Amino acid sequence: TADISTVDRTVAIQNDDIAMLTLSAPTITETDANVVANFVATIDAAVEGGFSVAFASDGIGGALISTEGTDITDGATPVAFTGNAGETVNVPITIIGDQIVEENETFKVTLGAVTGASISAEQISRITTGASASAIINNDDTATVTIADVSITETDADQTLNFTATLDAPVEGGLTIAFDGTPLGASLVAAETSDFTPVTITSVTFDGAAAETE
Numbered sequence: 001t002a003d004i005s006t007v008d009r010t011v012a013i014q015n016d017d018i019a020m021l022t023l024s025a026p027t028i029t030e031t032d033a034n035v036v037a038n039f040v041a042t043i044d045a046a047v048e049g050g051f052s053v054a055f056a057s058d059g060i061g062g063a064l065i066s067t068e069g070t071d072i073t074d075g076a077t078p079v080a081f082t083g084n085a086g087e088t089v090n091v092p093i094t095i096i097g098d099q100i101v102e103e104n105e106t107f108k109v110t111l112g113a114v115t116g117a118s119i120s121a122e123q124i125s126r127i128t129t130g131a132s133a134s135a136i137i138n139n140d141d142t143a144t145v146t147i148a149d150v151s152i153t154e155t156d157a158d159q160t161l162n163f164t165a166t167l168d169a170p171v172e173g174g175l176t177i178a179f180d181g182t183p184l185g186a187s188l189v190a191a192e193t194s195d196f197t198p199v200t201i202t203s204v205t206f207d208g209a210a211a212e213t214e
């Protein structure tokens with residue numbers, strides 16, 4: 001009989017699959033208290049062993065987030081995927097509540113590095129990351145300027161009568177309010193030039209502090 005010998009050979013199966021991460025943004029309306037806004041990250045294909053992906057936020061556009069920690073704070077990063085196709089994971093951003101009248105503010109979140117204890121460098125190289133999504137924090141705050149009635153006793157000399165305008169809530173960047181003096185009622189001022197003369201200033205400017213008076 002002929003001797004038949006066997007030889008073991010190792011065959012490498014070259015992976016040809018790729019996976020892509022995408023990110024979508026929520027609609028955000030600011031409140032007076034802190035709230036968590038969840039962006040949603042999605043992986044379009046299965047990844048054996050699962051993985052984690054880092055993220056970070058940043059202000060963009062004409063009305064920027066002033067500083068990290070003032071308007072937004074990032075949640076715990078990275079976030080973990082088990083590796084299922086079509087899997088979604090929340091990417092949490094805390095929106096810091098306030099009572100300041102301000103512009104609607106735009107910011108973005110960007111996905112970063114892919115890591116994982118059970119994933120190889122080859123697998124990581126086949127996961128496309130770096131997706132970003134932008135969101136607008138819609139301001140929900142309002143402010144009111146009021147002016148108080150005053151009275152004065154006429155004398156033989158001219159006097160200055162000061163009305164007081166009050167801003168009830170903070171306004172980012174301050175504001176300017178126009179005003180004028182107008183006679184009212186049949187028994188009141190007969191004519192502007194005969195009983196009173198408005199000052200040449202026709203507006204007042206507030207720095208924007210709550211309870212500020214001018």
